[in-house]
Amino acid sequence: MDANAVAREFLRVVACGSVDDGKSTLIGRLLHEAGRVPDDERAALKRASVAHGTRGGEVDYALLLDGLEAEREQGITIDVAWRHLETGRRRFLIADCPGHVQYTRNMATGASTADVVIVLVDAGKGLLPQTFRHTAIAALFGVGEVLLAVNKMDRVGWDEALFDRIASDYRRHAERLGIKRVVAIPVAAALGDNVVLCSGEADWYSGPSVLEHLESVEAEPRSSKVGRLAVQVVLRGPEGARWLAGTATGGRLSQHDQVRVEPAGVMSTIAELQVGGSRCDSVEGGEAIALRLADDVDVGRGDVITPAGAPLATSDQVAVDLLWFDEQALVAGRRYQLKLATRTVGVRVAELKHQLDPESLQPLAAKRLAFNEIGGATLALDAPIAFAPYTQDPVLGGFILVDPVHKTTVGAGMIRHGLRRADNVHWQVLDVDRKARAALKGQRPRCVWFTGLSGAGKSTIANLVERRLLAAGHHTYLLDGDNVRHGLNRDLGFTEADRIENLRRVTEVARLMMDAGLIVLVSFIAPYRAERDAxxxxxxxxxxxxxxxxxxxxxxxxxxTKGLYAKARRGELPNFTGIDAPYERPTDADLVLDTLSASAEVLAEKVLRHLGAG
Incomplete structure (x- = not known):
């Protein structure tokens, strides 16, 4: 690529590393010495350096980016600070990402769109766990270019052997992660050595400065070369025409192109294109567009328009890599919402395959992913989605997971591939359905789920309800927690993961029984609100x-009555609900039975009245 072509490129850069490695100082120096800091901001920087600086009254360049008052007072970076920089050769968008472990998700946000990652290492400390974690995240998001800035070289006497050892160890690690190129530069960010201009302090180093290297990087495109549209909204034109609107990704889409609507796989042709309300012949990735198809096909939010010659994969089971953000660990079996481009779908973590050790890069056996851990998993979705592997199309291969109760983002992931077994299993159409079975029994099938602490009276009340229903001629079945553990769930213990799987199996059995036309009574502690909602x-x-x-x-x-609480108090029953494991009270139960105010018989009658069978 020639120099003029590089100059026209826009480069997204993310700086990361451990706490106090000098990220903010390095970027502050870049901005300041490149002459891109306004005079009033320079004056404010000098005042802030006196009040909050760490350099004895001298200009503290880190404060250019540590904009939050809490950051300045603590001397740390909390938020992702974004700055524009334009030199004579190139335009940059630079992000300073937090170094503290609890803010790793912020670094992931920056890495998800980065062309280059600057990994800072304190020469005196060497490679640290957070260095490896940030590098693994960069590799996970497909960043192929790393600038290793070995900082604070002035404090180690510009030791060439030390620099070479750090650079060599890091390159070996990055290569195993699939990072294609690592350029190592010795710097002293606080003094400006090798930041914008090359320094004479290290006569053994003849490479570029940080800015010189960034100006010359030939960034590989992160987006797909295939032009696609993930439909965000369906609009109606003045004559009733249906326009599909959203942001185009990848390459070009043109009028008269043959396209597929995924995941349905329906074929059509682009009849018209608009950008900003004006007609056009073609559009490029990154533009907000609207298009009209030649055929009146069923398309809605979350569907994807893709060229006919580049169909997407569709599946309801996918293998993924995950970066976990939440303080509550990920456990197989738990349900979340998956957001991929404009599509949101319910999802269950079917299996946690492994946890990745970011330092040794070994996949470790694990039953849970803790805060900031990375792992591989398989996801089972409530409906098929159209996707591409993340390496081919980050927009249609990268997703986030959202807690369905608290609506917080708990993880980010990359789809590797669909599972073949999902393509080989299909619903068999049956002539006799639930409606026919229910009509034969003369009742409305339902699942009545009794939840509460051990000893609350669930089984007693459920048993009374079933006896009354049976006496009235109804067809029922009672699934009791203890009884099910003698057979179907005898292989499960009482860990959080086993409890989740216990409830998943019982839920599916209850669905099958209800499909048979039965009124199913379920008596389970079901301690977690998320699993009851699932x-x-x-x-x-x-x-x-x-x-x-x-x-x-x-x-x-x-x-x-069973002596379980006594055993739990003696430490003989670990993970016992109410003692050393939580019970999350329902917040919107259909029916609440206060066992201190009425007998079991009276409460059973209350359930029957609610069901219309009293």
Missing amino acids: ARARFGPGDFVEVFVDTPLAEAERRD
């Missing part, structure tokens, strides 16, 4: 009735 989501509107058997812990422990 169970409800597997049933149709009105088919799932959550009954909270509300008994205070002290009363349940006083009853202790």
Whole structure:
């Protein structure tokens, strides 16, 4: 690529590393010495350096980026600070990412769109765990270019052997992660050595400065070369025409192109294109567009328009790499919402394959992913999605996971491939359905889920309800927690992961029984709100009735008919709900039964009235 072509390129740069490695100082120096800091901001920097600086009153360039008051007071970077820089050769968007472990998600945000990652290493400390973690995240997001800035070389006497050892160790590690190119530069960011101009302090180094290297980088495109549109909204034109709107990604889309609507796979042709309300013949990736198809096909938000010759994969089961953000660990079996481009779909973590050790790069056996850990997993989605492997199309291969209860982002991931077994298993159409079976029994099938602490009275009340239903001629089945663990779930213990799988299996059994036309009574502690909500989501509107058997812990422990609380208090029953494992009370149960205010018989009658069978 010639110099003029490089100059026209826009480069996204992310600086990361461990705390106090000098990221903000390095970028502040770049901005300041490149002459891109306004006079009023320079004056403010001098004042801030006196009040908050760490250099004895001298200009502290890190404060150019540590804009939050909390950051200046603590001397750390919390948020991702973005700055534009334009030199005579190139334009940059530079992000200073936090070094603290608790802000790793911020670094992931920056890396997801970066062309180059600057990894800073304190020469006196060498490669640290956070260095390896940030490098693994960069590799996970497909960044192929790393600038290793070995900082604070002035404090180690510009030791060439030390620099070579750090650079060599890092290159070996990065190569194993698939990072294609690492350029190592010795710097003293606080003094400006090798930041913008090359320094004479290290006569053994003849390479470029940080800015010189960034100006010459030939960045590989991160987006797909295939032009696509993930539909964000469907608009109606003045004559009723349906326009599909969103942001084009990848390469070019043109009028009269043959396209497919994924995941349905329906073929059509682009009849018209618009950008900003004006007609055009073609559009490029990155533009907000609207297009009209020649055929009146069913298209909605979350569908993808792709060239006919470049179909997307579709599946409801995918293998992924995950970076976990949440303080509550990821556990196989738990449900979340997956957001991929403009599509949102319910998802269950079907299997956690491994956890990645960012230092040794070994896949470790794991049943959970803790805060900031990276791992491989398989996801089972509620409906098929159209996707591309992340390495081919980051927009249609990268996703986030959202907690369905708190609506917080708990993880980010990259789709590697769909699972072949998902393509080989299809629903078999049957002539006899649930409606026919229910009509034969003369009843409305439902799942009545009794939840509460051990000893609350769930099984007692559920048993009374079933007896009354049976006496009235209804067809029922009672799934009791203890009974199910003798057979179907005898292989499961009482860890969080096993509890989640326990409830998943019971939910699916209850669905099958309801499909058979039965009224299914489920008596399970079901301690986690997320799993109860996940169970409800597997049933149709009105088919799932959550009954909270509300008994205070002290009363349940006083009853202790099975002697379980006594064992738990003695430490003989670990992970016992209410003692050393949580019970999350329902917040919106369909029915609440206060066992201190009425007998089991009266409460059973209340359930029957709610079901319309009293």
